[in-house]
Amino acid sequence: MTRLGSHVQLLLAVATVLILPLVMHSGSLASEVLIYALAVLGCNLLLGYTGLLSFGQGIFFGLGSYALGIALTRFDLPVLATLVLAVVVGAVAAMFVGWFAIRQRGTYFVMLTLAFSQMFYFLAYSLSDITGGDNGLLDIPRPALGLTGRPLLELSSPWQFYGFVAVCFVLVFWALLRLTNSVFGRTLLAIRDNEARAAAVGYDVKLFKLAAFAISGGVTALAGAFLALMTGIAPLSSIEYHTSEMILVMTVIGGTGNLFASVLGAAFYVLFADWLSTLWPRWLMLLGFLLIAVSLFMHRGIWGLGETIWLRLRGRPPIDPDDGSVATLGPVAPAAATGTTANTATATTRSEKRP
């Protein structure tokens, strides 16, 4: 995959944020696109950049919702403070989960994140005095943004709210761009590609993974907080396994190669689900087929598809998805993540030409 300059990516993100109000009628839906884009960015940081497949993103998403909900309903904090609180809560929780989960590799890592996801769901359900249990946290207000007590910006209308989310989104996107292009980001990639080598070179792999978790958790929690602010509720379903699953699905659909692909994945899923559900109650079946198609033909997701088309139009040959060159940011079959058996399987499948 060609290296996509961060300037281009930032431009694309800003363009998206400006285009959405022009093509969409619903401020709530547009906000939801950006909210899930944030969550997918968090997931992509772990998956695409660190090679960690986490089924626990729902934990941080839900915790972000709860943190904001509790802060606004019980403590009446200003909105900006509650958002910061949500990010902190998400980061801390992610470090907690990550600390345990990174002790395992490959599938056991995935299973651990799944197990934690179930545990947090169980906690949220049981501690109903704090979380509202099955009913969720209700009556979350949407006060105006203010500084030192004076209201500056109303958030009550959907497009006002969208404007606020859009600004925060672009800021977070820019920050993540800087992060992934920094030495830190490149170290993560090195860990993703060959953990043993990164460790041998002297990087504290565990620390980097933990940091990636923290950032991912913070960003995902921010997304959850925005959703709670928009809908006025922090429901139990935000911390459910299904949320983790869908965030992961959006991440892979979009493509794990760069950050803007995550925005594409979220936008595609949210809009697709919303539109299809009005046409056919069995729309999940179409989603299922889409996932199968992406796994078979579109490994680099929608972004990869778009890139292939673009290159074809320009008369250039398509990119080999297994190009292992350093300049690529694509998901090369990570040797470290799948373990030796998969490598052997790869070797076998590649050489298979039996009569």
Next chain:
Amino acid sequence: MNRRHILKLGALSAIPGSLLAASRAWAQAKDPIQFAAPVPMSGAFAANGKYADLGMKLAIEQYGQVLDRPLAYTVLDTEGKPATAVRKVQEIAQQKGAKFWAGGILSSESLAMGKEAERAGGIFITTAGADEITGKDCNSATFRWSVPTFGAIEQTVRPLIESMPRAKRWYTITPQYVFGDGLLSAAKNIFKEKGIEHVGNSYHSLTEKEFSGYLTNALAAKPDVLLILNFGSQSSDTLRQAVSFGMKTNTTILVAWASGLEQFESLGADLCEGVYFGAQYWHGIDSPLNKDLVQRTQKAFKANPNYSLAGSYICTRIMIDAIAKAGTADPAAVIKVMEGMKYDGLTGPEEIRAQDHQVLKNYYLLKGKAKSAMKDKDDYADIVSSGQSFLPIDQTGCKI
């Protein structure tokens, strides 16, 4: 044509009823009054959602128009998720100005939508069960047609105790959360009053499917009556497993919060025979409006109405009638009309209590019949008794 056929046809058809009704609306140049049915159309409660959609469709098509304006509706798939439900009703209130919402199958989504209705200046009427909907989370925009936990227990446990004076030992199986506790405490109050020995209770989680452990505990306590306080597929699983443990021979079983026809269909007559069920609605109710509904449903879908369909139908009708009475489609005025409104409902005369927006209606005690006694394929049960029981306003915790 049986129920499954309707569902299959509905599932296969790419055009939901709402689009058809809407197209008729657009054909006339007048500005239609927009309704919305926010119900789960995909996910674990898809069956309820499908029937709720049909119920609203029936009502909308029956009236066609009110106050010289055509009626139109949209079905919104909440996927059983409160945040999705809120976002979609937020949206439809803005996009189409749809201020009249009838739906919400799950309590969590209904509570959330009720709050949003107040914010959006709309009206939301639901059949969900949680007491808080017309209790501590009540508000001016939310109305509820179904009977909450107090009435459900009063109209099933009490009549059963009275008809079985020698059944003194009762065992309960309860889902561990607010709703389950509501049913349980209502039951315990009656136990105390009537001198019933509550020989044991088993709490379980909302996702439990294996009840054999609890049932073996129940068996050990040798109860006269097994009172099942969970609902939906959990109550079906509990009943099925209780019967497999031979509990029907020595114990009377009461499923206090059953869904009616849908549930009987999925269980089958053999399992349901001799079991008592509490229900919000039964197609066998002898009231003029219900007989009319049964006729209409037979004509439109060649089947009897079940609870989800009937509930959605009556909720939509209530709003349409209130709009007509108010002479305007302004939600605030319609709410005023709905408060205290009396009408001939599906369960007989019904009234919307002004102080908490709870519809006062009957709750039914049904008893499952033997297969050989069934007059037709839907005749699973007979109505044993019915009545209205509601907490007085000062005890509901509602302050509108």
Next chain:
Amino acid sequence: MNVYLLQVVNGIGIGMLYFLLAVGLSIIFGLLRFVNFSHGAFYLLGAYFCFQAVQWGLSFWLALLIVPLVVGACAWIIEKLVLRHVYAQPHEFHILITVGLALVVQEAVILVWGPLGDNVATPAALAGVVMWGDFIYPKYRLFVIGFTSVFAVVLWWILEGTRLGSAVRAGSESTEMVSLLGINVFRVFSLVFALGAATAALAGVLAAPIRGVEPFMGIEALGIAFVIVVVGGIVQSVMSTLWPEGARLMIYVAMAAVLLLRPHGLLGRG
């Protein structure tokens, strides 16, 4: 005393079904290193095919025999046509494609049989309960315990005592070596996947008279299977360092312990 006995027997009964579910998943993961999120879908299909067979008038016993074979055949085809192509891909694509498959199967079931759910009658020969003093237990559940035990022995024999089993076990150590020995590794892969799916389907058929059938039953099954496989895996890796020969035995001991002490699963409420 009797209540305790009842709880133990019941724990074993539930455990056997869960064991069936887990064993299929574990075989697939062990050999194919393939994270199969569609395992619950085959359980679902097993249950619904059984329901349909009984609707068509077939006896439950016939269904018990035929349905797992049918589902196994479907799984074979799916593996050959679809799943095989992602083996070489990173894990996320295994998960993605099987999640997609599970969704397709679930919605297809709703399309064919409706979203309501249904009942499968216990076969007449096994209806009713066994009574032994105060000990009351459904005959059908006792049958499930017995049948699954026999099946477990048969499976063990296949894996330990036959050439196919040796190929499967060797393959989980090194597919390269196995293919160098002249065995068509791909056919083994397909067979293993089909076997895993057939086992899940068998669990579905057995579960149908106990739980009924409904389109979302696959989700719960998948969760349970994963927990047990993981617990088993952890126990195995621990035991491999302590007592290698007994490692496999200890998986089952641990699983039994888990099921007895926490019959609602590690994470469920007691």
